[in-house]
């Protein structure tokens with residue numbers, strides 16, 4: 402919990418999945434959420450369902466779009482208190498077949514997108530002398546998995562970026578942390594299971610157990626709200642001394 406009433410929060414990729422659940426957790430906490438998503442229609446629908454939220458059409462990998470959306474938001478709201486870099490995507494392929502175009506796309510959205518949003522949020526937060534940035538890495542930010550080279554490289558990269566940004570801003574009332582979710586019940590997981598099964602020549606259930614739940618101690622998919630709760634904690638007054646950390650929310654791994 403925090404003492405400040407109705408903070409302004411950006412959650413990227415919040416039109417669905419984990420981002421939507423993070424947005425819902427902030428709104429339940431009394432905050433306003435700007436949904437920055439590539440899919441404007443889905444972002445507007447999500448905002449309408451969530452209530453105290455607004456959709457913005459933003460490709461996080463495009464600097465002009467990021468700059469404009471943050472400027473518009475800050476003019477409308479007068480502040481920017483919390484940023485959650487959550488937008489992401491997956492592509493499955495062995496390294497030798499991995500298309501360069503897909504490698505570039507994953508790095509652009511996951512790593513460059515996190516950099517660009519942070520780059521343009523920091524001047525506002527520095528002026529305010531406060532701010533919270535939370536980057537959604539992954540358990541694959543510390544443990545690799547076969548066929549996910551671009552995703553794993555980008556998620557490890559997010560951890561390094563988080564530590565550097567935290568170091569640069571530590572004396573300015575700003576904290577920067579990463580969360581490393583384990584397997585969460587979302588479309589991203591549902592979509593990759595048949596592809597992993599095909600690569601391995603196994604059933605979808607075997608792929609779930611081998612790639613997703615095999616290494617996890619609790620043997621269950623996590624609920625998106627369990628990630629939302631940790632993000633809201635990191636943005637709370639009680640977490641003021643936590644910076645540069647990467648916190649696993651994995652169910653044990």
Ligand SMILES: NC(=O)c1ccc[n+]([C@@H]2O[C@H](COP(=O)([O-])OP(=O)(O)OC[C@H]3O[C@@H](n4cnc5c(N)ncnc54)[C@H](O)[C@@H]3O)[C@@H](O)[C@H]2O)c1
Nearest residue numbers: 414418419438439460461487488489539582584585587589
């Ligand atoms: N699902 C999991 O089990 C899991 C585990 C660990 C980490 N994560 C991470 O959590 C985050 C959310 O995952 P999810 O499962 O909810 O995914 P999802 O595919 O359900 O949602 C991703 C959202 O990001 C948006 N997006 C994609 N590219 C974008 C871009 N260039 N600009 C703006 N928005 C863009 C999509 O439109 C979508 O709304 C991702 O960073 C993912 O890597 C997911």
